Amino acid sequence: MRTISIMFPNVFCFVLVLVFIGCANGQAEQRLLNKLACIDNEECGACLSAAPHCRWCADPYYSSAAPRCNDDESLVQSGCSQGMIQRPALPVWEVVANNSLQDVLPDSLENVVQIQPQKLRISLKPRETRKVQFSYRPAKNYPLDLYYLMDLTWSMKDDKETLVTLGDDLSVTLKNLTDNFRLGFGSFADKPLMPFISMDAKRRANPCAMEEHQCEATYNYRHHLSLTDQVQEFIKNVNTSAVTANLDNAEGQLDALVQAIACGERVGWSTHSRKIVILLTDGSIHTAGDGKLAGATRKNDGECHLDDNGYYADSVIFDYPSIEQVYRLLDKHKVNVIFAVTDSVKSYYDNLHQLLEDFTYVAKLESDSSNILKLVKMGYEDIASVVDFEDDSSLGPVKIHYFTDCGVKGGSLMETTRCTGVEYGMTLNYEAHISLDSCPEYKKMTQTIRIAESQLGQDSLTVEVEIQCGCDCEGDLVKDMSLTCPTNSHLVCGVCQCNKGWSGPQCDCSIENEAASAALVAQCREPNATRSRVCSGAGECVCGKCDCDPGYSGRYCHCKACERSIENGVECGGVGRGTCICGQCACAEGWGGAACDCPDRTDSCVAPGSDLICSGHGECVCGKCQCSARKDADGIKYTGAFCETCATCENPLCMTAEPCVVCHLNSSCVDVCSIGPVNYTVSERLDGNELLKNGEISCILRRDKDGQECEYKYTYTAATSSLVAMEIVIRSVECYQPTGARLMTSGLVIMAIVVAAGLVVILAVKSGQIVSDRRAYAKFVKEAQESRRNMQMQEMNPLYISPISEFKMPEAYPRDKND
CATH class of the missing domain: 3.40.50.410 (von Willebrand factor, type A domain)
Incomplete structure (x- = not known):
């Protein structure tokens, strides 16, 4: 269904006038953006869906020179009665x-x-x-x-x-x-x-x-x-x-x-x-x-x-x-x-x-x-x-x-x-x-x-x-036989709209059998633009109207899609945050950023128990702390959701949250522990090997339990939307004996280790001596066996002449009486 474009033929000139006036100051520029979000719409449903402040005049006798889609004040000033203004449901x-x-x-x-x-x-x-x-x-x-x-x-x-x-x-x-x-x-x-x-x-x-x-x-x-x-x-x-x-x-x-x-x-x-x-x-x-x-x-x-x-x-x-x-x-x-x-x-x-x-x-x-x-x-x-x-x-x-x-x-x-x-x-x-x-x-x-x-x-x-994409005037709200619409059209919300299958200024262009003419194509080009392309090259001209490609909008498809919020994936952050106006997000009060997903407030950057933004070590950007990239005068670099902690300093939020952890361990509070204006939700998830998620800060609490010293490791996560809640998760528990008993046990263990080490050394030396003696004895036995074997072999040789000579004195030889 196409809308007849005879309501305000000089809309573009009207926009230029508004642009000239709106350059005076920032408020005027914002009002201009608000108007631009509305005036380009030629149907009631599209008008009310464009932005929360857009209204539609359903009066069939409303001035055709003024936009039917505008804010309340502008429509009343242009002569539209309050009873004929269509507002969002x-x-x-x-x-x-x-x-x-x-x-x-x-x-x-x-x-x-x-x-x-x-x-x-x-x-x-x-x-x-x-x-x-x-x-x-x-x-x-x-x-x-x-x-x-x-x-x-x-x-x-x-x-x-x-x-x-x-x-x-x-x-x-x-x-x-x-x-x-x-x-x-x-x-x-x-x-x-x-x-x-x-x-x-x-x-x-x-x-x-x-x-x-x-x-x-x-x-x-x-x-x-x-x-x-x-x-x-x-x-x-x-x-x-x-x-x-x-x-x-x-x-x-x-x-x-x-x-x-x-x-x-x-x-x-x-x-x-x-x-x-x-x-x-x-x-x-x-x-x-x-x-x-x-x-x-x-x-x-x-x-x-x-x-x-x-x-x-x-x-x-x-x-x-x-x-x-x-x-x-x-x-x-x-x-x-x-x-x-x-x-x-x-x-x-x-x-x-x-x-x-x-x-x-x-x-x-x-x-x-x-x-x-x-x-x-x-x-x-x-x-x-x-x-x-x-x-x-x-x-x-x-x-x-x-x-x-x-x-x-x-x-x-x-x-x-x-x-x-x-x-x-x-x-x-x-x-x-x-x-x-x-x-x-x-x-x-x-x-x-x-x-x-x-x-x-x-x-x-x-x-x-x-x-809620339509209007209450889409039926027979306005019945006036004196107001006639061209052939192939009917009265809807005060304007003549073409019947299905027809388009053009007078609803005389059949969409099924389109015969494009130079006059219709000219309506798809931006006026006063040098050598402008049909529908800005981002759409198709159908019977004098641009059918835009995905990602483009506007009467001449000259507006690109606006940025979407990372948080919810909605264009310009969605209803209540901003409105997309020809490729640019016009943010509502309290929101900023390219996609209107950054709150202007800084209270979410103030840590519990503190009145400093980002603990004085960073800036609040888009509702979150961005800690200073450089180290301060003392050579310290701060981190954390509120730039509250560093490698060598005590974390103030750990000390603030510590009473609630003790309260939970003593079973004196079940789910929520309140300290001042802050509610702490404490839970146990004993998975100490789990990697910390982004935004989680680790703390340690030491306390006595059943005669032992226990070390509780827990993490806290600050709420991102406000400072009235923080989540604390106890990750692991390790318990030891008291210091005196631990020293005594350590001393006994060390003595036992020294004695054991001495025994090991003595056994090693003694074993070495025994091995050495056995090797020397084995070598001696081997040499003796070889010597004996050589003597036997020499005696068995017939050519062998013994080097030993024996001499005996004759019996008749006189001997000394003393011999």
Whole structure:
């Protein structure tokens, strides 16, 4: 729909006059920017969405020389009556339903409440963000519908027998999970088609003939027992079920799973329950396309096709479902699947789990299913410990971002929808930031958003969002037969607007059959601009009007998009902070910066217990302290949220926060400790190895505890918006004996070490001597052996002449009497 541009043909000249007048002073310049934000709009909805101060004159007899979109004062001065001025609608915030969180009561499942509040009605303007807070608490004894879907091919025969023997153990295990549980049972094998089964008549009647055992003819899926709280009836049906067989190792699990989910009335799924299918198998799966090999060529439709006996009768017609179809069914009906599989195929199902991660859990099944109860317990607890939220906001222009503390008491909010490790009794606090970037159409509309927990889907928060993009004068508010509009147009909010499919000054240009002329193209060029391009080169001229490319706006697409706030991602900080005026942000009072995301106040830069901005060691920029980059005269460089600490000085905020840490350790204050005007929130998170986040400052508190000296390391984080709150987190605790006892213990340890060292030295020296003596003796023995060996060899040589000569005196030789 195009607006006829005959309201004020000299708008651009009017703007030039305003520019000339507005250069007088700063206030005039601001008023000029305010006017420029309004006067370029030619429709009521676009006018009221341009800036908070813009108003629209709906009087059909209003002067065509003056802009219809302007501020209140200018419109009244131009002759528009107060009763014909359209103003932005008042904001809407209404809590429609707010029942308290309620666990499951005996014999009453309808009164359970897990999310609070349940229904809100709010309004949104363009570039506006509203914060909606809600809480979620998993209800105790929430109903459980557990459907056993069992592979009953021949290789799973012993698993069926194990399940029959469970009896009372099954009931006890489920009662430990919840008092409200029901059991159902179904089985599967494969499509009774070649090549999945033998087509021999005898083998078709008894596929277990090779095992010399009688079993049931091959079937795809059979529903045996609808959900019931009678455990013995469940055991009876499992016991009476018969095994079957097929040829290949792949089975029809997905066929059976789709039928078990889609046939909700036959299976008996409850509206308010946690729905879990535990699928027991030792084989891989057939997927979409495999059925075509056997002649089942029709695409799986995801509908229920059970006959009167509970068999999936149309399995020979429909192909196997795809993984995508299974995912959509699990999401639609909020059903979780536990794949209890043997070790031989576990890796196969781990890969399948990656595709169905939100709704599946994989566990290793023993060869005889002896650990089935343990797997049920583990799988249920794993599924129930995950809380994840989803919404349907994608159906409209509204966007939502989620922040939550995941049930951590005193924990800070983080941007996520998914929390793990959730236990019964934990309350998870969520904050949904609901925003509207721009108007899809300049008319009032309502978008209803449903925020629900993705695993259950029964409890939800409904948010009715009134999108305030239009005006109250869009209908037949003004009826005057004396005022006629050109052909192909009608009266809207005091001006003639072209009907759909028509455009141009007189609504005589058909958009469907556009024949652009020089006169229409000229209207898409900026006047008085030398060699200006059509629509500034950033749009397309359609019947004399510029259709701008994304990121550009203005009558001639000459205005670029304004900067977005880092804090909330909204242009010029959003409503209440600033307005985008032709590529430049005009900030509201109290805000500054290129994106109007810097508060002018400096109170957020003043530390608790101090009256100095940034402790006198920095400057307050955009509401945060920027510490001096250079060291001061004493050679000290300061850091911290308030430039309050340095490497060699005592941190004043540590000393200020210390009484609250002591108060928390003495259990004399529970959550919030107040010192003067400041509230301190103290919590414990004993994860001393965790790296400090940006803005966290570490402190140490030493105190006696049970005769020991304990050292508490904690961090504090100053609030960024105001100084009325600070978060303190105790990170680690280390305790030691008192100093005297510690010195005595240290002395005894040192003496023991000295004595031990002396003994080690003595043993080393003695060992060295013994080794040396043994080596010398061994060398002596070796040399003696060699000498003896040489003498023996010399005596055995016939040419050897002994160097020893013997001389004997004759007996007759006279001897001295003394000899």
